[in-house]
Amino acid sequence: MIRHSNKRNAVRMSKTVRRISAAAAGLSAVALLAGCAKNAPQDTWQPKGPNAQKIDDLQKPVFAIAGIVGIIVFAAIGYALFKFKDRGQPIPEQTHGKPVLEIGMTILPAVILAGIGIFTFQTIFDLAKTDDTEMVINVTGQQWWWEYDYPVQEQYGITDPIITSGQLVIPSGTKVLLRETSRDVIHSYWIPALNGKRDAVPGRVHTLRLEADEPGIYAGQCTEFCGLSHAVMRMETVALSKDDFAAWVKGQLSLAASPTEGSLAQEGESVFLNQCVRCHQVNGLKKADGSPAIAAPEDNVWSGAAPNLTHLMSRNTFAGASWNLLTKQCRKDVWEASSEEFGKRYLAGVTEECLNQTDLRRWLRNAPAMKPMYADPTKLEETGGKYRGMPNLGLSEDDIDKLVAYLATLK
């Protein structure tokens, strides 16, 4: 008796389930998409380059399959809960299972997963290809910023190595290979619109392909927990058209010019020479005696590096890409520029009127207050007298004015 009615129920059930699950699948897809933020800069579902696109092509169907399976399971459970509620029916037969059903339900998911597995396999090896690389950039992580080092590549006009930080600038439509490593702990380089993440591990070199379809800025964030200020270790990748990229390279290869005699900026230069040059290099900067000023971060900070500031104002951000050098409106103009306009706006750099003085001054006043660092003088013992980030330099407001004036000349 029980068995019969069960069978009938099962037949009726399957139709209902199909209808309900189709409706629910549609509804939940709509709900999910409607529930998403618009234009989240790190959205993993908005690929802007072929590598991220490959991942997206693979994962979208997997999400769909998982969703459908989920809805079928929930429909079955929901139906059973409603249908088999104790309404005084007799105690059911004490069956211990149906091996055919069991084996079927083991094979079915195995087959689905095997199908997913084949495509996964293919994509893994596709993404690992490096033999068609067109450009190489060395990327080094340290607490809590990234350094980009462009080795000499004549075909792009890079006749001398370029060292920069904060924003990684690449030519669009070019297969770039990042060679990642780290100077201290493990970090992870991640620009969701362009590719998945890859850890930068000290003592190892890992590769990651990046390619952007269009010029633009693509946001990212360090995604391997790397200590105190992990949350404020961000990065941006800037894609420029090939011509704009050549212009950018040319700018980066130039040396910093001395500020005009008697200007506030020139006073700032001497503050820089007294304080900042211990860690920060400015290519072309000369000491009072005319000899080149060479930074010695290896003597002063644990990771042995500090951002090269020669072309600070060519980037839009500072301090691990966590604060903007551009004011809000100016930054918006760059970010929201069309891909044709973008290169021109970006290459304009940070002009006097666009400079975000507030954050830059706050930083110079007391860097560790903005971005926690082990820059506490009482904690120097563990690190052999070296700071783990930029300490509070105790600059006077006067010095800060001068420094800001000088930094603004580093175009």
Add this chain to the structure above:
Amino acid sequence: MAIIERPVPVGVPDIPAPATPTRTFGALRRPVATTGWKSWVFTVDHKKLGIMYGAVAMFFFIVGGIEAVLIRLQLAAPNGKVLSADVYNQMFTMHATTMVFLFVMPMAAAFANYFVPLQIGARDVAFPRINAFGFWTLVGGGIIVNLSWFFGGAADGGWFMYAPNSGPVFSPSNGVDFWALGLQITGIASLTGAVNLIVTVLNMRAPGMSLMKMPVFTWLQLVVQFLLLFAIPVITVALFLLSFQRSFGATFFDVSAGADPLLWQHLFWIFGHPEVYILVLPSFGIISEVLPVFSKKPLFGYPFVVFSGAAIGFVGWGVWAHHMFASGLGPVSVAVFSIATMAIAVPTGVKIVNWTMTIWGGKLNFTAAMHFAIGLVVLFTIGGLSGVTHAVAPSDTQQTDTYYIVAHFHYVLFGGAIFGLFAGFYYWWPKMFGKQLNERLGKANFWLMVIGMNMTFGPMHMIGLQGQPRRMYVWTEARAGEGFFNLAFWNRVASIGSLVLSIGVLLFLINVVKTARSKQVAPLDPWDARTLEWMTTSPPKEHNFDAIPTVHHLDEFFHRKYAQDPVTHEIKQVATAEDIMRDQEANADKHIHMPSPSYWPIILAGGLPVIALGVIYAIPVAIVGAAIVVLAMYGWSLEPSTAPDTDFDPPASGDGTKELAPLG
């Protein structure tokens, strides 16, 4: 060892007590209290230890929960100011450590301790004193791990404690030392517990209970104990390397000395992945008991559940590198581990099918325990399906270390492990305490927890897929996107959800207090249960069963109560639980010898935290701790497992062997 009772074959009465020396060789006489705190602190009774495991785990659940709420308060708005970066990093490290090592594992151990012997018809575990030692070791380890809060800050490297960030330079406070040594100590607790339960299950089952007639909970606990037995040594090695690096200048993970920091990741995840199954399989076991009872049907496909559990136990060792898809392993390793991870989804899926088919065609009674069990099936399915999306390695490189992963494993561990434990509370409370938890409060507790849990962790799917990484003490509006449903909105929802969840948990605590105060005694068999633990009084007598039952069926108790009419195939009740109990008492075993309490387990366990403190602060202190350990081992090994009454402090009057048999 301390085993002195074995299943007594029916009809062979009066087995003589093992000969015991007439006096103790140790420095201490035996504890004898049967009431008051001494009866708990020196007990070797698996049931008392089970309750104490549960109480300690519950305490740490509250601690870990407070840590979680603080994390969510910090993240409720951009640039949160509730916690500093330093304290936030300590908070999420300790939240995970506490929940994994000090709540879910001990709570699962609580149920294992209490119910495995009862389910297999045994009178205690194989090694009762080691059982007590394991419990006190856990307490010592938990104290050491948390003591760091008061001595310069807790561990701040994340529960995964990746090298080289865990090294002395990058984590200069003593937090990581407390963490490593504390977990080392709780590891000893897990190892001794594992050996104890494996021996118990393999050797001490009631006559007739073949392995395939064993209750599923016991089966899955057995699998878990084997996982512990092999996983804990791996983390032990890793923690030793870490401690030696930090305390004695070793260079196992020092890159400048030529080390490869990925070594730590491999060691950690070879332990860490089986650990996931260690956390979740006990709860699978619990609901595999609860669903059949409240469906009035046997578990659908019992052998499939058992074998898929064992399969998870094996395949679980071959998937650890899926935690490392972004760490640069190379495409071949990534592909292999990606496929292996998909493979493990199959036995997990089998379980979902079996649970669904168990309720299918049943006679469902929606008690609070049943609510939690069904909650587990649904929530774990969500977690399992999101798991499949990152078994696909390329898509995992977009998802790993984002909130999507946080969402995934909270559906697996909160929706899976913790909901199972709550099902266990409501189901077994009358057995453990003789009183039923309030069902109405229980259901309110369930709904608040379900709503709170989905509000907290559901939005994290979206937050993560839209690019918010984990372990960030602040998030910024600049990356939160636009529109009403931006990441700021969902972060706020998640934070509110954590408060709803807390109220749900609070309701459980209120229920416990209310129940403890109530005078209403639970019936003997309140749920019409199916397994042996219900074939005794509630709470069970110290010796568990007056007569060790002989087992003929899976679900023995049910089959004693019900029989199928051969003609009409109708299932009819043929006996009540009370009838069966009377029968048991009438046929009670004559001599039941229970293991005697002992001072040594707690003394031995007490030496370990002293060693840990010594390693951190002053080596001579460690030597004192080691001396305590050695002396306690000496005293312990000279102490006979059962004692004559004269051995007790104060000696009891009367003669000969201590017998706990108020029979008849």
